[in-house]
Amino acid sequence: MMGGLCSQLALLLLLFPAHGAVESQDQPVFSRIIGGQDVQEGKWPWQVSVQEDDKHVCGGSLIAAQWVVSAAHCFNPSASPSQYRVVLGAHQLANPSPHQVTREVQQIILQPSYNKTSSVADIALVRLEKPVTFTKFIQPIALPGASRQFPVGKTCWVTGWGRVEVGKPLPTPKTLQQLEVPIISTAACNDRYNSLNPNSPLGPERIKSSMLCAGYTDSPKGFCNGDSGGPLACEEGDTWYLAGAVSWFRIRNVRGELCSDPEFPGVFTRLMAYDSWIQG
Template structure:
């Protein structure tokens, strides 16, 4: 995984899958009724390339999905509920009115070998943030995707949590990205296309603002953006990672802190990855 504008990448945490909730009926009922409880978000159950990244473990990031266009991996995304995925708005440029061109693959650790437990679902429609501009393609680069039908939760398909407004991510907080994007600029992830992961520290917004300063009073980093990665380069998200998650673990739960949006090149020096902040758009989501 490496980062670019727009990006694509290949990018983990223990947890427990919520068991069935046993609802006890009235004393005179003959049988107890079992109803599946919704799974806890942000709690993967461990089973026994992003530029500079490493292979993830099967079911390590059960909310990371592959957004496919005409049958091929196009962007990444994150599962929020059984019917909703969040990704980058720019992934639908020129195709917003063609939902039949897209599908979402869930539960696939290796795109080249998704396995029988993977689920592929069509999309009903995609809704970019109303502030997003197709021309500028930067601020509010976030879109919600409605699936054609609910997905079945399993140890490989679980939702991620949205951050509470109280959650703060100070500089140097270690978070993770994951995806199936290029491993170098112009170099695709090789077969079997195993999901890549990469630890990235949060970068001080003032530092990132100076790095991407365009002069004449024009700053490329807006208030709804986060920067994360390494100033020396070499490790980053890249083409194909767009729309994937920036994930931070808080008190044992994985939160969706940001969405992979853009950058200049992949893993270039002083050009860290830029992410759309979920906290900035949580009320819209």
């Protein structure tokens, strides 16, 4: 998928069609799962589908009976919460399960420090109109708190329903995908991104302490359009923690098509950095 010469390396912020599109060398791109595998039903019971006007646009994670965490860039600031809904307990989006439920959205709270240019604070809380009842297929994921750290090299899982190749949507029946990814240090992640654009107007620390890097630098496996806001889930002991929310990924232009760059890991919003805001 990554073969061929690149005319230039770019990093884009691709907004949903209704929102317009902005192109910039230092903007992030939404995310999808590439090189993942089908998920067994019920394996990731906190995964949700965030839908706008009845169409899947992003992922998210259930953290309480009435609350979901997603990415701030998933939501159109001019749209009403009533334009969104959240599907919980889903497995195949094109083949609704008897275990899934749908909730209308009562409120969308963007992190006050969110900056779409730098992707700082790319996190949102979604309040469901009515609480859900927990089942085998609908369960919240634990929050990591403010001090829990996930060591470099630890493998975690990212999940979602996004595209699987450039220009290729997830095929019907649109089964949830999973991908195992290792945690990468902030310093190493910055070194990698700075090697591309050392004079970036965003400065040498493109990856902030409130961000978390995970993925590969030598593999086409990764994520791009459609799975933003979805979970980076890490297991410790017998507990799964929400370490991050999918935020952005470096891409490159291959013969006019946008591809995830195999030499750059993905970037997540680090949940630990926003624990007090979430709890509040």
